[in-house]
Every structure is written in structure tokens, then in C-alpha cells.
Amino acid sequence: MRFTITREDLLRPLSLVAGVVERRQTLPVLSNVLLEVRDTQLALTGTDLEVELIGRTAPHHVDEPGSATVPARKLMDICKSLPERTDITFTLEEGRAVLRAGRSRFTLSTLPVAEFPNIEGSQSDTTLTLTRGTLKHLIDATSFAMAQQDVRYYLNGMLLEFGHHLVRTVATDGHRLAVCARSAEVEVEPSQKLIVPRKGILELARLLDGSDEPVELTIGGTHLRAQTGDFTFTSKLVDGKFPDYERVVPRGGDKVIIAERGELRQVLSRTAILSNEKYRGVRLNLEEHNLRVTANNPEQEEAEENVAIEYEGDTLEVGFNVGYLVDVLGVLDADRVQMTLSDPNSSALLEEPGGGDAMYVVMPMRL
């Protein structure tokens, strides 16, 4: 194997592919990235057995095709620290990988290509196409609510639902829930639901931008594959039953307030400074045209903020984990936010005034 490539052409796919590679590995070869050169193309593959990412790029010179696996982090650190626009020549010499660039030379260890695992595709696949912008919006609007290392393993991921001209994403950690739906030119009958693990979602989002470029999704029984531009992403699916989101979206709230989103977010973030560090609880007091937000901590320090809102109705006092509210206000795609409440023990519904494509449900906290 021997090829020459410009630093920038290698670095872009390499940094995305290396993102999939875990720092701690059970199998040594999983710390490596697989390089495969064929014709005029270089393919880079990183995997952790759950998520696999292949990035393709064009060397400006291929002298000899071939393949090798080399340590991903080290390769990336070397390429990053070389000067811009450097040409890097890559060769295999006596089982070791040699990088030459200008007057630099690096010799890296390799592991046999045959040991490098690849994720098998599965049978009975459904294929559909979305724009990158649509998929990115659906993920960004909900991914913050995914659980992390929850014993209910199916919550450590995102539910994707494909139906009749509709794509929906749902994420929840059991305390709050985010759901976002967009219409799209897809036709899946009957509708399909799949759970993509947390890491897969985060890596997939890194491949996407807001453009109208297509993403081709292939849904298998055990895997999801996404093909866009020079990248092929594959993730195992989580086998489990995701909770029914429709059951927990509150319908009976009679106290509807509308506030400036940015202002409310700042008010909450400031109040949070003096909330109990462990519980992060803040108290919301609804009054006519005014929302009072207060917090205190074990040191008896107190914060109080008042913010103008559109509201006429009964007073209500309710507590929330301030982080959950701030998260929602951070992703809502509107200048104003509508919050529907009923009593101190029932969930709040947050959305664009009048309802948008996303809904957020947050359970209160006892104060």
C-alpha cells in the first residue's frame, strides 16, 4: 500500500471516524482505524462494535492499493499537528505504517486487517431518504432528553418513528420527555419504530448539517444505516420497548402562560445559581401577568426573579429541576414559549405558542 494525500483531505473524515473509536477497548484492534485504498479512493473505518463509521476521501496519488489498521488517536494527533496543506505519503513497510511529510517521518504499529470487525447488514431492509436538515433538526430538538446509563437500557437512546409522510423522534430519561415530528416524503406502511443507542445518535448528528443534501436511511431488523455524502454510518439498534410517549403528554392543563423564551431562560439560569446543588430545584409562582421564580440552598441563600408573562388565571406554585426547563428553552426554535400547567403534581407541557413540531414534557419536583 502506498498513497499520498493532502493533510486536509485526510483530517476531515479521520476526525469524524476517530470519534467513534472508544478510548478504552476490550479488543486492541478496536483502537485502530482501518485504511483501505482502492483505485482512486481511500476509505477509513472506525467501530466500537455498536456503531461503525466509514468515511471516504480521495488521495491525489495512489501508487499501490492495499489496506492496514493503525492506531486512530495517534494517527489523528500526528495529522492535526502537521502544518496546513502538507502532503502526507503513507506506506506499509515490514508490517508497520510509515507516514512521511516534508522532513517528518512517523512509524506506526499495525494490527492485521483480518482482525478488524465489520457490522453485518441485516435482511428485509426498508430504504428511505430524508434531507440532512430534517434529520438534524429532529435529533437536535430531542437528543438532550436521552437517558445516560439508565438501568432501563432502552431509554439510553432515541426512538425514531417512520410512518405515512412523517418522521418522529422521541427521547426521555423518565423525568422529562422530548418529541419532535416533521413531515417528509417517506412512506412506511405499517409505520416502523426503532431505538438507536445514545452514542449512535450523537455520532450521526456530527455527520449532518442544515442542508437539503439527502441522507439515505436503510432500516434493518437489527441495524440502521445512514448514507450521506462520503460517509456510511451503521448503528446497532436497541432491542426493547420504548415507553408510549402519547400516554405522558398532558392534555388537561388549564393554566397556559406565554413568556419570552430568551428572557425566561436567563431568569432561570440566574436563579439556578442559588438553588440546592444536588436537587437543582426552583419554585415557580404563577400570578396574573407575572411569574416569580425563587430558589434557595442549604446555606440559606436566596434568589428571586420576576418576569412578565401572558397569563390570567389562578395562582399556582410548582417546583422544577431548573436544568430540565433550561434545556428545553435552549432548543426551542421560537422567540416565545408556551407553558401549560395544571397542578403541582402534574407535568408541564412546553412548546411554541399554539404548538410547533416539538413538544416537551417535564415532571415537577416536590419542594
Place this chain on the structure above:
Amino acid sequence: MRKILHADCDCFYAAVEMRDDPALRDIPIAIGGSPETRGVVATCNYPARAFGIHSAMPMARAMRLCPHLTRLSPDFEKYRAVSARIQALFHELTSLVEPLSLDEAYLDVSEVTRFQGSATWMARWLKQEALARTGIVISVGAAPSKFLAKLASDWDKPDGLCVIAPDEVEPFLLALPVKQLHGVGPATAAKLEALEIVTCRDLREWPLESLIERFGKFGRRLFELARGIDERPVQIERERKSVSVETTYHRDLPDLASCHDALTPLVERLMARLARHGTPAIQKLYVKVRFNDFSSTTLEAAGREALAARFQALLDGAWARGERPVRLLGVGVRLTPEAQRRQMTLFD
């Protein structure tokens, strides 16, 4: 600069008994379970300490060291009542009190203006009032941090009053044997000695990285303590993380069946204790087994109710890890953290 007091009753249980029966004052006494029940010494008085007896020592051994030792069973009700009066006294000085046990507490007196803000006078007042109101002698240490305050209260026990003023911290630390640092037990002490680290002055010569490499997370703590760094605040509320009961048996339980029999009354005691704590929300259940070779094992599982059948099942698993006579059995529950209890959930 903070002002922290550490107050500690001198051989508390024994002191209460001696107060109530002056005849015990000058003879060696120990409070704890009987040797027949494999009891251990909870507290002993100074005459007993002269024989080499100390707390946590098996009572049988204490009796061998001092055959005329007077042993008393502990009367926790009585000790709790005395403790409550002493804790109330602490609260007269400041609301920032962190009780460590029945007879020990940290007080943050940084903001106290009484006694012209003098920690020495506050300490003297606490000692005087504790003796006058309860008849119990306490030792008090005053220093800019918790670990120094605790060292200070131990300094000239019994009836001690030791103040480490900010400008005395440095010379005090340099000469301090590392053995006296909180968390340095026999094993760590031996490791330190092998590195020729005897005083904090020696310890300071070691860079942070080397200490972390050799002692893990505790390496950072050693590095900080050697420099007098201890920012731990005096914590008023301390969250209870678990509730448990355990028993060391007079005779080893020979087999699994006898363990099962012995577990039933333990679970009953646990239920009673949970009720006393207001039936808190439970997250996990566990069973602890110590075998006759002193190896211990703990097996736990998720669960919300302290059900006897669950503990029996855990016992099967724990027993299988040793399969030999059992010296001690324990059952317990880990409680749901406060933060989790307050946050309401979407499902279930």
C-alpha cells in the same frame, strides 16, 4: 480564614456510666457486649486503657488483659439523652453543626460574634457548660479546617483544649507524623514508611503525580493534607444512605439452612429500624456475610420493598461465594437519594 471547632466527649459511654455511679470512676471499666456473645469494647475508661484495652477490641481479649475489668452493657437510651443535651449546647453557639456520632461534632464558628469571635473562648465556654449541664468532660480543638480541628481535639486528651491558630498551622504540619492524617491506616502507613515518608514535611517533597500513581485518589488527599488544604465544609444535613442491621453469632452458623433461620429475626429488626426512620424509599436490598475465615461478601439487588423472601434469595447467592461456616450476617437497604425522591417521574 475559617474557624472550625471539633468537640469530642472523652470516652463518652464510660463517662456517662461513671457520672451515674462514682464507684466506677477509678476502676477499669469497659462498655460493650459480653465475651460469651463475642462482644467488642465500645468504649472504656482511662484506668482500663492502662491495661492496653481499646475500643473495637474483642471483649474476651480485654478480659484476658485485665481479669478484674468491670463490663457494662451499653444503655443507648441514656447516652442518646445526654448527647441531645450536648448537641443543644453546640447549637447555642452556632447553627452550623455537623454531628458525626452521639459524642462528636464539627462546628463552623467563622461567623460567630460572641466571645469577640475568639475560638479559644468559645471552646472554653463549651467545655465549662458541658460539664456544668451534663457532668461530661469534652475535648475541643480549634483550627482553620476540619482535619486540623480534629487533630487538635485529640492533642491533649483527656479534658483537652487545643487551638491551632492560622500562623501555627505551618510548624504544626511540618512536624506532624503522617500516621495521624485522617484516612491513613496501618496499610497506608506501612506503604508511606517504605517510601521513608514519616512526617508531613517528608510527604511534601513528593509531587502530586507520584502520590496519585502510588495511592490512587487518596494520593491527592495526602498531597493536600500535607499542605493543610481541607476545604470540606461543615455539613449541617447529612443524608442517610442506608439502613442495616447485623449480628455476630456466639457460635458460627454451620450451614445454609441455619443461616436462613438466623436471617428471619434480622429482617424483622431491619423492618423495625426502617419504621423508626419513617419508612424511607428503598432502592436496593443487600445481604452481608462474613465467613469463619473472616472473608466478607455483600450481595445486593434492586428492590423497593424489604421483603424477607428477597433477602433469603440474596443469602443463597452470598453463601455460595464461600460455602463455609458463617460468623456474621447482616441485612440492609440502600435508600433512594433525596434528589431522586423529590423529582417526580413520567412512567410508573
